[in-house]
Amino acid sequence: MGKQSSKLKPETLQDLKTQTKFSDTELLDWYKGFLFECPSGELSVEEFRKMYRSLFPNGNAEKFAEHVFRAFDENRDGTLDFREFMCALSVSSRGTVETKAKLAFKIYDLDKDGFITQNEMVEILKAMNKMTTESKKGLSAEEKTREIFLRMDKNQDGNLSMSEFIKGVQTDASIMHLLTSASSTD
Structure with missing residues (x-):
């Protein structure tokens, strides 16, 4: 160019x-x-x-x-x-909480199919853990994912739609903490 x-x-x-x-x-x-x-x-x-x-x-x-x-x-x-x-x-x-949540959704939706699966979330959380710390303090990526899906996956289909994700982030500050902290000790 x-x-x-x-x-x-x-x-x-x-x-x-x-x-x-x-x-x-x-x-x-x-x-x-x-x-x-x-x-x-x-x-x-x-x-x-x-x-x-x-x-x-x-x-x-x-x-x-x-x-x-x-x-x-x-x-x-x-x-x-x-x-x-x-x-x-x-x-x-x-950005606002909503625009940041939309951006986070794009990061977590690895295959760009409009949904976040548990495997996709585990992949991102593991990458965050490696980026910020090599120690494994607090919840594992799998444990964080289970907790997030329990709170956010309202229709319990095993996938998070963008609307479920945004609503979860907007209504539960602890979800944003789980999504953004690599070594949560909740």
């Missing part, structure tokens, strides 16, 4: 202002940093893994980074462009 223009186009800036919760100045600053780190204008999965490794130097962030990358890669082209990156960053850093 070659090097991207170092200036953010006005229409792109306007689109990002409507799609994110960042100001013009913040978007322009992020754009400069993004191009510095990714001169091609695209962030590869390996570069994304590297970023996560630096954020979690005492753990193994590889697998979790891949799952997050997959959720952020809206057009599924194997790279994140600036728009995808900023939309994901906006939700994760400034």
